[in-house]
Amino acid sequence: MTRIAIIGAGFGGVAAAAELLKQGFRDIVLLEKADRIGGVWRDNTYPGCACDVPAPLYSYSFALNPDWSRRYPPHQEILSYLERCAGELGVTDLIRFRTEVAGAAWDGAAWEITTTTGEKLTVDVLIPAVGQLSRPSIPELPGAEAFHGPKMHTAHWDRDVKIEGRRIAVIGTGASAIQLVPAIAGKAAHVTVFQRTAPWTVPKPDRGYGRARRAAYRRVPALMRMSRAATWALTLIQGAAVAGNPVATRVVRGYSLAQRRWQVRDPELLAKVTPEEPLGCKRVLFTNAWLPALSRPDVDLVTEKIVAVTPDGIRTADGIEHPCDVLVYGTGFAAAEFLVPIRVTGRDGVLLEEVWREGAHAYLGITVPGFPNLFLIYGPNTNTGNTSVIYFHESQARYIAQAVRSVAAEDQPLEVREEPATVYDREIQKRLAGSVWTGCQSWYRNAAGRVVTNWPGKAAEYRRRTATLRRADFH
Structure with missing residues (x-):
């Protein structure tokens, strides 16, 4: 055997x-x-x-x-x-x-x-x-060991760490961060997001599935196959855009541009969230909540390079120290x-x-x-x-x-x-x-x-x- x-x-x-x-x-x-x-x-x-x-x-x-x-x-x-x-x-x-x-x-x-x-x-x-x-990938930042507060990667989330009423620093703007920040904004006293490069985002066509739909799927399983096939067809458009198809690329870029202009009215923030890298060289992210979260008065997006972690916050290349109580690495794997x-x-x-x-x-x-x-x-x-x-x-x-x-x-x-x-x-x-x-x-x-x-x-x-x-x- x-x-x-x-x-x-x-x-x-x-x-x-x-x-x-x-x-x-x-x-x-x-x-x-x-x-x-x-x-x-x-x-x-x-x-x-x-x-x-x-x-x-x-x-x-x-x-x-x-x-x-x-x-x-x-x-x-x-x-x-x-x-x-x-x-x-x-x-x-x-x-x-x-x-x-x-x-x-x-x-x-x-x-x-x-x-x-x-x-x-x-x-x-x-x-x-x-x-x-x-x-998990955690960057080596000078002074990180001396930070007084809790530190954690998104993949090792500590539920015992209190978020409410505290100042949270989130390093990274990848797939985890764009989900985390909208979820904690408004609960934390303040959220500071540190961005190296702006991600490409497109609207997330999310929706709830009601009881009637779920019951229909159970009674007629073929309906699930149809839904799966339709979803597959939609992914082909994004795949074609990543592969360089000019029509598909224009469509996806257009969705992304429309989303940024609709959801971000502040010119300074709009410049920060506008990607400079080619569409698809990093994962295109689906979200409806990321840009509105960054537009909140209790959320800051910092694009200056991190030079050190201090006992009470993060210092960037412009000499500014950004105070925080909890440090979160949304830095991928x-x-x-x-x-x-x-x-x-x-x-x-x-x-x-x-x-x-x-x-x-x-x-x-x-x-x-x-x-x-x-x-x-x-x-x-x-x-x-x-x-x-x-x-x-x-x-x-x-x-x-x-x-x-x-x-x-x-x-x-x-x-x-x-x-x-x-x-x-x-x-x-x-x-x-x-x-x-x-x-x-x-x-x-x-x-x-x-x-x-x-x-x-x-x-x-x-x-x-x-x-x-x-x-x-x-x-």
Whole structure:
């Protein structure tokens, strides 16, 4: 019997386990470092946290949910959905909680996994599904350790920290910050937002789903398929804009410009929130509340560079010290550092971190030469800037299930050959070199400037390319 270990019990890990169970594999264990499943939806509990992809699409195709409360549901609702799916699909019983993986080494025939407590586990197939957004990125700011008040990242929100009546400093203007700031503005005594670059925003077409709609979805599931298809069609417009389609770009830019001019009347603030970077080089953000929040008298947007954190606030390059009681990092994640801090050793003692020294890469974002029976979920260049990443998870899970079937049938390790992996990587990087993502520094790129997270084409292309495992590509 083929022994399989999946690292991580978020959307990707659950998708992989569900597909393997469907294919008849039973010796599966999910190693989860936390005491609850959910990944980012377990970890991110900051005020205002919600999905920025419409719920009809941000769900498994094989487990559409008739009970979403709205088009962009809050994090707790998404977490509950994932937990329900895991239970109904038989995945929950396979999870070993509070088990953090420290390393994994190929011994010539199997993977030996070591946990942070020293426990060892031997399996035939290893499937890391730790995600790209699991390790918060916190900038090193001079004086931060001397700050007198609480400090926290949005992904490690401390509910015991009082927000009401206090001065809050928020560093960053990414996807988390644009949800957090409107949620705490008016509750905090004052909010100061520190911005490095202005994000592109567009109106968020959110709406509540009433009881009649939910009842119709339960009675006629085909209606959910129609809603999902319509949502998919809308994401194609944004995807085309990011890809450089001139008509789509004009449409999205027009929406963004109209939103800024409608919601921001102060010329100075309007200048600050007007993006200078190309549309799409960072994630386009959906929001109706961000710009009105910045327009409040109790919210300041600071664009001067932070030079130091003082015991009582933040000092910027213009010499002004901005007092605050609580410091919040809305600074995203170390997405380019795949699998860190897990130490993975492949064939002939090769370290994966050494193979990825110039930047993470994998054939179809799933397999790496020199690492037999290692298959990644949400690996390099499988992120999407405009549609649901769960669609990619499902594609990877189906591909991996084919690979595991091959391993089981032949009773031999499966390793991608160097030639197809190299040809594939060159193709992807060539396509990415001409993309909008090279126009600015973002979490899509590593320190050397290589785009390591994003897929350069349409999601449908990725689905096609992962539909069938080509046995000729493997040893």
